[in-house]
Amino acid sequence: MRNIKMIIQYDGTRYKGWQKQTEDINTVQGKLEGILKNMTDEEVQLVGCGRTDTGVHAINYTANFHTNSTMNTEDMHKYLNDKLPDDIAVKSIKNASERFHARYNILSKTYMYRINNSGIKNVFDRKYIHSIDEKLNIEKMRECAAVLVGTHDFQSFTTLKSKTKSTVRTVNFINIEDNDGIIEINVNGNGFLWNMVRIILGTLIEAGKEKLNPEDVKNILEAKKRAEAGPMVPAKALFLKDVEY
Numbered sequence: 001m002r003n004i005k006m007i008i009q010y011d012g013t014r015y016k017g018w019q020k021q022t023e024d025i026n027t028v029q030g031k032l033e034g035i036l037k038n039m040t041d042e043e044v045q046l047v048g049c050g051r052t053d054t055g056v057h058a059i060n061y062t063a064n065f066h067t068n069s070t071m072n073t074e075d076m077h078k079y080l081n082d083k084l085p086d087d088i089a090v091k092s093i094k095n096a097s098e099r100f101h102a103r104y105n106i107l108s109k110t111y112m113y114r115i116n117n118s119g120i121k122n123v124f125d126r127k128y129i130h131s132i133d134e135k136l137n138i139e140k141m142r143e144c145a146a147v148l149v150g151t152h153d154f155q156s157f158t159t160l161k162s163k164t165k166s167t168v169r170t171v172n173f174i175n176i177e178d179n180d181g182i183i184e185i186n187v188n189g190n191g192f193l194w195n196m197v198r199i200i201l202g203t204l205i206e207a208g209k210e211k212l213n214p215e216d217v218k219n220i221l222e223a224k225k226r227a228e229a230g231p232m233v234p235a236k237a238l239f240l241k242d243v244e245y
Contacts, residue, residue: 001066004073005096008032008061011087013127013236018052018061028052028088032063035083039076040069049102049243050109053195055235057128059112060091062243064102105245108172110188111197112241113233115205118181129182130237136208138178144207145174147217148200155224157200158193159232167193167224174200186241195232203230 010028012018020029029046036044049062071079073093080090099105116122116131148171155167171189185204187197203220206212212220212230220228 001068003064003066003096003098003100004076004093005062005064005100005102006093007091008058008063009089009091010058010061012052012055012057014087015054017054017056018048018050018058028058028061029063031085031088032080035080036065036067038083039071039079040067042067042069047102049106050192050240051194052240053198053235053238056238056240058240060242061240062102062245064096064100100245106191107244108188108190109192109240109244110186110242111192112239113185113187113197113201114237114239115183115185116181117178117183120181127236130234132205134209136183136205137210138176138183138208140210140213141204141208142176143214144212144217145176145204147214147221149174152221153224154193154196154221156220156226156229157196157203159199159226160194169193169196171200174204176204198232198235198238199226199229201233201238205233206230 014026015028016025018028020027020033029048033044033046036046044065044067046063046065052058073095077090077093114129116129117136119133151168151170153168158167169189169191173188175186177184185201187200203217
């Protein structure tokens with residue numbers, strides 16, 4: 001049996017996230033598995049590199065599946081992109097080693113978030129960027145972001161309700177760049193809890209509005225209470241940018 005690795009790009013606007021749920025729920029995984037079933041004449045189980053929330057996008061999403069199909073990867077690539085809707089595309093597809101697993105082999109992921117802080121509306125970009133009129137203090141955001149880098153218990157930064165799963169994660173870096181009022185934030189870590197990235201970003205925006213300082217962020221971490229952290233940012237400006245193996 002072959003193990004096939006795919007890199008996928010998708011606009012998550014009209015999907016209820018990556019993960020397949022019930023038959024009548026529109027998800028990226030569900031859409032892909034339906035087409036893979038037709039292509040291989042098999043019940044394909046597509047393994048993704050992780051969940052993305054409703055409305056979140058992906059630039060480079062990694063997935064793999066096993067199949068007995070003898071179709072070559074070039075023909076698979078063409079078949080999938082011919083059948084997929086315009087908001088999902090397979091960027092590459094190739095044979096992988098039997099041991100490759102899109103979720104278990106991950107070393108790190110990078111998420112990107114975009115904020116329009118220029119005061120000028122861009123009607124063509126509005127569906128993929130979060131607009132904030134109040135001028136943000138970028139240096140304060142960077143100072144507060146530095147507190148979150150490293151290995152911490154991120155219980156304050158998740159909506160996860162389970163009391164049995166560990167909430168310890170490692171954030172490798174948070175880079176914040178301002179290009180004439182278009183702010184791009186890249187968050188890299190070994191894994192993320194449910195809504196963790198969106199809550200981190202909401203907290204950093206509060207810092208940018210000078211409502212929080214680094215000591216406050218340290219206290220939020222130590223509190224281990226979701227209510228202490230900032231709000232969740234809108235999903236529409238969040239992209240899964242890269243996955244490292």
